[in-house]
Amino acid sequence: MLRNIRHQNLIKIISFCSQIDFKAMILEYMPNGNLDKWLHSPNFSLNILQRLNIMIEVASALEYLHHSYEVPIVHCDLEPSNILLDHEMGAHVADFGIAKLLGAGDSITETITLATIGYMAPEYGMEGFVSTRGDVYSFGIVLLETFTTRKPTDEIFDGEMSLRQWxxxxxxESLVDVVDANILGTLEDHGFVSKDCLTLIMRLALACCVESPEERTSMQEVAATLNKIKIKFLKGTAVG
Structure with a gap:
């Protein structure tokens, strides 16, 4: 199935090997590693536009999986380490080890396979319910992490305080208190435009990871909104 899907922001499976004592997939090489490295390792940094482009490309890949293939595909384990970056910093969603196919007419299924703590939707972790809305939740968490560089499992989050609530x-009013310090200089350079766009990004992320699956937006709407934010940012910074 993965060899049949075609999208520029999904990892390309070149071939595979399946023997009794050895199984492997041959994937396209991604020289810039993964998003997790760029967010959390010393000496690596991304500006606002790079982060926005990466998340637009991830949203495009998920939109394709959810709405453009013959049956919906749910990734089930979206996190920064599963977003690989090519030589031009283009994003490619990878690791479909626990992905699920929704049958014709189905919008939800059940599983006992658990995704990564902090990124999986509440209904997935508690009841094993899998739907495209679960990927939307994970995307929202990754979007928050991308612009704050705070993992959802950070030690500052305990009890009632979560990344989303923080x-x-x-x-x-206090956006600058949570945004990654490495992009605060851009806020100063472009003033209102950058701050306004970051606020819109954060609000979109929060809308993706609300508790109720029914209240989450779709990846089609997410991708469209992020592209509008990018246009707004580019127009504003060009004028500035």
Whole structure:
């Protein structure tokens, strides 16, 4: 199935080997590693536009999986380490080890396979319910992490405080308190435009990872909104 799907932002499976004592997939090489490295390793940094482009490409890949293939495909384990970056910093969604196919007419299924703590939707972790809305939740968490560089499992989050709540409490007045310090210089360079776009990004992320699956937006809407934010950012910085 993975060899049949075609999208520029999905990892390309070149071939595979399946023997009794050895199984492997041959994937396209990604020289810039994964998003996790660029967010959390010393000496690596991404500006606002690079982060926005990466998340637009991830949203495009998920939109394709959810809405453009003959049956919906749910990734089930989206996190920064599963977003690989090519030589031009283009994003490719990888690691479909626990992905699920939804049958014709199905919008939800059940599984006992658990995804990564902090990124999986509440209904997935508690009841094993899998749907495209679960990927939307994971995307929202990754989007928050991409612009704050705070993992959802960070030690500052315990009890009632979560990454989502921490960001929600900061909007709109205290946005600079949660945004990654490496991009605060861009805020100063472009003033209102950058801050306004970052606020829109954070609000979109929060809308993706609300508790109720029914209240989450679709990846089609997410991709469209991110592209609008990018246009707004480019127009504003060009004028600035």
């Amino acid at each position: 960001v929600a409490n900061s909007l709109p």
